[in-house]
Amino acid sequence: xxxxxxxxxxxxxxxxxxxxxxxxxxxxxxxxxxxxxxxxxxxxxxxxxxxxxxxxxxxxxxxxxxxxxxxxxxxxxxxxxxxxxxxxxxxxxxxxxxxxxxxxxxxxxxxxxxxxxxxxxxxxxxxxxxxxxxxxxxxxxxxxxxxxxxxxxxxxxxxxxxxxxxxxxxxxx
Numbered sequence: 425x426x427x428x429x430x431x432x433x434x435x436x437x438x439x440x441x442x443x444x445x446x447x448x449x450x451x452x453x454x455x456x457x458x459x460x461x462x463x464x465x466x467x468x469x470x471x472x473x474x475x476x477x478x479x480x481x482x483x484x485x486x487x488x489x490x491x492x493x494x495x496x497x498x499x500x501x502x503x504x505x506x507x508x509x510x511x512x513x514x515x516x517x518x519x520x521x522x523x524x525x526x527x528x529x530x531x532x533x534x535x536x537x538x539x540x541x542x543x544x545x546x547x548x549x550x551x552x553x554x555x556x557x558x559x560x561x562x563x564x565x566x567x568x569x570x571x572x573x574x575x576x577x578x579x580x581x582x583x584x585x586x587x588x589x590x591x592x593x594x595x596x597x
Contacts, residue, residue, distance in 0.1 A: 483591035490588020493581055502573050517565030524558040527551055532596055 493499060506514050531551060535544040545552055563582065570578050 478595050483594065486584070486587040486591040489584050490592075493584045493588075497574070497581060499581070499585070502570070506569055506573065511569045513565045513569035517562045517569060520558045520562035520565060524555050524562060527555045527558070528593065532593070 503514075531544050535541045535548075541547060563586070566582055567578055570582070574581055
């Protein structure tokens with residue numbers, strides 16, 4: 425038996441986000457964290473603590489980089505010219521991106537905000553793989569459609585735009 429193992433042959437792993445030592449026996453009540461109250465109340469307070477602010481330096485950087493790429497590379501003008509050239513790749517990429525964003529907004533706006541479901545990835549496990557697959561397909565379509573415009577810079581510019589959109593959407597949820 426290892427010390428601190430609580431009778432198990434394997435050591436216990438700590439859950440992320442918890443401070444202090446892990447209890448030896450989860451069935452026994454724990455002493456209050458900071459005076460008065462029960463252990464259940466102290467864990468309820470820990471669960472309701474909000475994470476750091478959503479707008480930080482990292483997200484502001486990607487949003488500003490996306491705005492800069494849009495302005496200096498005439499991103500919208502080039503997209504418009506590619507659309508006028510009847511690019512099937514761009515049309516397919518746009519449809520796939522619309523499907524991907526629809527699922528993302530369904531998760532954020534409907535499931536999280538309206539229904540109050542915080543762990544929708546556990547209740548609806550197929551949503552994240554479907555969204556990922558449609559986004560990868562859309563990215564491939566956009567790269568093929570816009571390759572004649574920016575050539576080897578196309579994946580870099582699209583990645584910067586993607587990160588800017590992701591950081592902008594993350595401000596919502």
